[in-house]
Amino acid sequence: MNAAGRDPGEVLRQHLIDPEICIRCNTCEETCPLDAITHDARNYVVDPEICKACGACITPCPTGAIDNWRQVLRVNVYTTAEQLTWDTLPAPIEVAAAADDDDLPPEVARITAQASEGQGGHVPPPWSAAHPFVNLYPLSRPAVATVSGNFRLTGDDASSDIRHIVLDFGATTFPVLEGQTIGIVPPGTDAQGRPHHIRLYSVASPRDGERPRYNNVALTVKRVTEDHSGMPVRGVASNFLCDLKRGATVNVVGPFGSSFLMPNHPGASLLMICTGTGAAPMRAMTEHRRRQIAQREGGKLMLFFGARVPEELPYHGPLMKLPRDFIDINLAFSRVPGQAKQYVQDRIRARGDDVVRLLASDQCHVYVCGLKSMEEGVAQAFRDVCRRHGNDWDAMLPRLREQGRFHLETY
Ligand SMILES: Cc1cc2nc3c(=O)[nH]c(=O)nc-3n(C[C@H](O)[C@H](O)[C@H](O)COP(=O)(O)OP(=O)(O)OC[C@H]3O[C@@H](n4cnc5c(N)ncnc54)[C@H](O)[C@@H]3O)c2cc1C
Ligand code: SF4
Ligand code: SF4
The missing domain is CATH 3.40.50.80 (Nucleotide-binding domain of ferredoxin-NADP reductase (FNR) module)
Structure with missing residues (x-):
């Protein structure tokens, strides 16, 4: 046992985020009930001292970058400082003492199995859903869309400003299905000088385009002017989107989502x-x-x-x-x-x-x-x-x- 009362020879399956796939959208950090996830300008990382492998962050992650697990000896655990330097995940290391789950201590096997499944398990799409394309445009190579429409959906005297925003992808392939989301990359940096993280928006148009057979996608965006407790704020991405004029360009990542999809069979x-x-x-x-x-x-x-x-x-x-x-x-x-x-x-x-x-x-x-x-x-x-x-x-x-x-x- 070490000073913290832990066995350095203990085998654990460490929860890691794949920096190659992660779009830095912050969803996992907002979701984790234990605040085990942090980030810097480069990476999102999981603190092995805090993470309890509860799985709550797995399903909400739009890319699947969060669902990575490595068997390590406690003495070799990857620290958050190490993870922050990564450009790729380390290759899995064979841990001789625990080559498969049967050899893991029962409690570790249980929580890691649960975590790999996500909270309540991964939800498959309906059996007749069309095949979704995901992660076609990563943060390092976003698609550029042009705003072809932006109008207010809510009444003039309504207190909330919700807008219908149409993004045209021109000659860029950007296939989406109903129920998928796309990631908007807001320009500029936050108060710490870090690039703003990506925000997700649900696709509001059908698969064949807002205008049938046009290569465009509609979003329904609410301008965030107060936080969840009613305090005045200026939401970064929603205000950016709601203020866009026709002809403006936007960096888009995605598409994301392979579960929240509609069935396509007769009678559904x-x-x-x-x-x-x-x-x-x-x-x-x-x-x-x-x-x-x-x-x-x-x-x-x-x-x-x-x-x-x-x-x-x-x-x-x-x-x-x-x-x-x-x-x-x-x-x-x-x-x-x-x-x-x-x-x-x-x-x-x-x-x-x-x-x-x-x-x-x-x-x-x-x-x-x-x-x-x-x-x-x-x-x-x-x-x-x-x-x-x-x-x-x-x-x-x-x-x-x-x-x-x-x-x-x-x-
Ligand atoms: C899977 C998914 C799908 C989404 N789809 C849509 C969509 O179709 N349309 C849409 O408008 N948004 C959608 N969102 C929310 C969107 O991603 C942003 O979180 C939202 O627009 C706020 O971003 P912001 O940059 O403007 O605000 P931020 O700068 O991120 O936040 C400013 C403050 O406002 C608070 N806040 C954030 N969102 C809200 C809110 N909705 N109401 C009140 N306070 C808030 C934050 O806690 C923070 O304190 C979706 C989110 C997810 C995870
Ligand atoms: S893509 Fe978003 S939710 Fe998934 S690991 Fe990266 S920051 Fe977290
Ligand atoms: S598995 Fe649970 S504790 Fe670990 S990072 Fe995800 S939400 Fe947080």
Whole structure:
């Protein structure tokens, strides 16, 4: 035992970030509940003294750079100072005492297996999802897009400024699917002189372009003017994007995401729950289905969409024009004067019978997207409506995830 009471001969599987793939988006650092992840201008690194291999950071990482593990003796553990100098990951070293997981102490084997799977495991895409392209443009070689449109979606008197921004890729190949994200590289540096980290934005247009057969992608971007506790701030990337004029150019990395994708087989149903800019992937999926309306292949679209007031609901006008037999729309507004506050979870409860009927079908695929704060309320609503019908949501959820039928993206 050393002074810290640890056995230097102990074998552990160290959690590392691949510097070649990492796009420095900061998602893992924001996600880690233990603050085990730090960065400098060069690399994102995991502190081996803090990381408990809980796996919470694995699924949110858009590139997979976070999902790297090396067996090392505790005495040889890679320090954060070492990791900060890397351009590539070190080659795996054979640790004779523990050549495979069977030889690891049971507790180490358990946590490393869990961590490799991510929180709740990796969620596969629906079986009929199209093949996504990912990581085509790394930070070292971003694609350059030209802004071909930027207009405000929220009403003039609405307090939030949410914009529909169209990026044209010209002759550059940038294939995306509904549900994927792209990374925007904001120009300039932060207060410490480091390049701004990348921010992710969901694709809001269908795979064949915002304008069909044009090489363009739409985003739904909210201008961040206050932080989550309501204090005034000027969000770096969202203000950069919202202020862009037509003709301006933007560096883009990605695309990312190989799980939050839509099914493509006849009869597949979508149960979509979103708030605010979480509407972006739902708009992309709905629009893809709308463009195929002539080939009606069955499968229900049911949408629960929340905002403070109708004026703050992106795409409210076009959404309300969609045929009722094409999509079942349920809106929830939490700040309409003179009306009781309603959240998406209230609407889910109100439509509980239909939600449970849809969930009971193997064809149903569930998508949840929006601010992190919606997660618990939506989970509780599913729990309640399932219980009312003699079902157990917590038992159903792992099966839905395994089958690529439950996808959550909150930020
Ligand atoms: C997978 C994924 C998909 C995303 N898709 C979208 C999308 O489609 N549209 C979109 O607008 N954003 C989306 N985001 C969020 C986006 O990546 C940025 O985090 C967001 O635009 C804020 O970046 P910023 O640079 O403007 O603010 P920052 O400069 O990063 O932050 C400024 C301050 O504001 C706080 N803050 C950050 N975001 C918010 C917020 N949304 N509300 C209130 N306070 C905030 C931060 O905590 C910080 O204190 C997505 C994020 C992820 C992880
Ligand atoms: S890509 Fe983003 S989330 Fe993944 S390791 Fe790098 S900084 Fe972390
Ligand atoms: S595995 Fe858990 S503790 Fe380790 S870096 Fe990721 S989120 Fe943090």
